[in-house]
Amino acid sequence: MGKPQELSPFEEIVLPHLSAAYNLARWLTCNDTDAEDLAQEACMRALKFFGSFHGTNGRAWLLAIVRNTWYTRLQKCRVEEAGTPFEEEIHSGSHPSPDSAALLIAAEDRELVRQALEGLPVEFREVVVLRELEGLSYRDISEIAQIPVGTVMSRLARGRRQLQAQMAARMQEKD
Amino acid sequence: MNCAETQELIHGYLDSELDLVTSLDVQRHLQQCATCMQAYKNHRIVQAALRTSGLYAEAPPTLRERIRALTRDEMESESPAPAKAEPLAHRRPWQVLAVAASLALVAVTAWVLARATSSRPGGLLAQETISSHVRSLMAEHLTDVASSDQHTVKPWFTGKLDFSPQVKDLASQGFPLVGGRLDYLNDRPVAALVYRHRQHIINLFVWPEAEQPSAPEKMVSRQGYHLLHWAAGGMNYGAVSDLNEAELREFAYAFQQ
Numbered sequence: 001m002g003k004p005q006e007l008s009p010f011e012e013i014v015l016p017h018l019s020a021a022y023n024l025a026r027w028l029t030c031n032d033t034d035a036e037d038l039a040q041e042a043c044m045r046a047l048k049f050f051g052s053f054h055g056t057n058g059r060a061w062l063l064a065i066v067r068n069t070w071y072t073r074l075q076k077c078r079v080e081e082a083g084t085p086f087e088e089e090i091h092s093g094s095h096p097s098p099d100s101a102a103l104l105i106a107a108e109d110r111e112l113v114r115q116a117l118e119g120l121p122v123e124f125r126e127v128v129v130l131r132e133l134e135g136l137s138y139r140d141i142s143e144i145a146q147i148p149v150g151t152v153m154s155r156l157a158r159g160r161r162q163l164q165a166q167m168a169a170r171m172q173e174k175d
Numbered sequence: 176m177n178c179a180e181t182q183e184l185i186h187g188y189l190d191s192e193l194d195l196v197t198s199l200d201v202q203r204h205l206q207q208c209a210t211c212m213q214a215y216k217n218h219r220i221v222q223a224a225l226r227t228s229g230l231y232a233e234a235p236p237t238l239r240e241r242i243r244a245l246t247r248d249e250m251e252s253e254s255p256a257p258a259k260a261e262p263l264a265h266r267r268p269w270q271v272l273a274v275a276a277s278l279a280l281v282a283v284t285a286w287v288l289a290r291a292t293s294s295r296p297g298g299l300l301a302q303e304t305i306s307s308h309v310r311s312l313m314a315e316h317l318t319d320v321a322s323s324d325q326h327t328v329k330p331w332f333t334g335k336l337d338f339s340p341q342v343k344d345l346a347s348q349g350f351p352l353v354g355g356r357l358d359y360l361n362d363r364p365v366a367a368l369v370y371r372h373r374q375h376i377i378n379l380f381v382w383p384e385a386e387q388p389s390a391p392e393k394m395v396s397r398q399g400y401h402l403l404h405w406a407a408g409g410m411n412y413g414a415v416s417d418l419n420e421a422e423l424r425e426f427a428y429a430f431q432q
Binding site: 008010018036039 | 183186187222225229231232241242
């Protein structure tokens with residue numbers, strides 16, 4: 001439409017991370033439509049507050065806005081209505097690891113892995129998503145989720161243990 | 176390093192978040208302890224599964240396009256826009272700001288003009304007129320004619336004023352025209368030319384002044400607003416905005432060319 005195609009600082013620094021924003025949004029909201037709404041709303045808020053952004057890590061900044069927007073607005077996720085709550089007390093501590101072979105087979109089933117991740121409580125799920133899917137450092141995760149690094153580690157630990165147990169359990173259900 | 180410590184540090188180890196010394200300690204323990212090695216292998220399996228199961232949700236192209244369009248829409252209201260023939264759209268965020276700004280602008284203007292033209296009669300009457308004008312502003316009345324085209328705004332004043340204000344297109348200098356309004360200052364009808372710079376509204380009041388064909392510029396500030404008054408070519412100009420002084424002067428300079 002005749003407008004210059006030069007990218008503004010916002011478009012250069014923040015918009016390239018739209019997929020990261022959408023990915024986190026998708027794993028927080030558990031459905032595509034809500035994820036799109038959340039990502040869009042977060043981007044518009046980021047644009048509005050871009051003047052106060054003085055750092056260099058546009059991705060972490062945008063993800064923090066996604067998370068913050070979600071926690072103050074949308075909070076509906078299927079897992080809260082899902083079946084039996086996972087009894088973590090039984091599975092924490094020094095119980096034996098599942099059989100690696102079984103876990104390997106479970107790992108090949110994409111849908112099974114997806115369900116296991118969706119089955120995590122959201123505080124664990126978001127940390128696992130930021131770490132494993134987004135590849136962020138503990139420090140970035142701590143800033144985005146507004147928790148100390150020690151809490152990042154402990155939530156990761158519990159999330160990973162639950163994932164293992166869920167994957168093994170779902171594998172057994174299939175047999 | 177024992178099993179308990181390793182179990183704690185295993186996650187940092189998995190994520191390469193440990194310092195070199197600690198990470199070597201963990202590695203050494205794993206090589207010596209089958210139980211911990213088993214746990215580590217399982218974590219690796221799950222880690223790999225998460226990364227390769229297509230779980231990463233890419234933003235759909237439609238979302239990307241929509242956000243890009245919305246962003247450009249917002250950015251456009253912050254940068255100079257080329258002069259358009261059609262009137263501006265009404266749902267611009269700065270318009271809300273403009274209403275609030277206008278209220279304060281009129282108050283400042285009244286005060287300044289009262290000072291600047293204290294020798295003229297009718298100062299008190301001007302205050303009353305401004306009060307009724309402020310009331311009309313509260314109904315969101317920033318422009319009577321909303322157009323960024325000088326060729327639309329200038330003729331609009333014909334028949335409404337006993338003079339014809341010069342309306343300039345300053346969009347290329349960063350001050351796009353928003354529209355025009357009939358206003359009353361110091362007991363006479365004046366033209367109010369409304370310009371915008373980024374998110375700031377500038378009201379440029381214009382009225383004829385017979386006594387002083389030209390006068391030096393006078394900058395007055397109050398409550399965060401600035402008024403720059405000058406006279407040229409037999410006309411008085413009062414530019415009011417919450418823009419900083421330097422940029423207000425830039426505007427005045429651009430208009431004076």
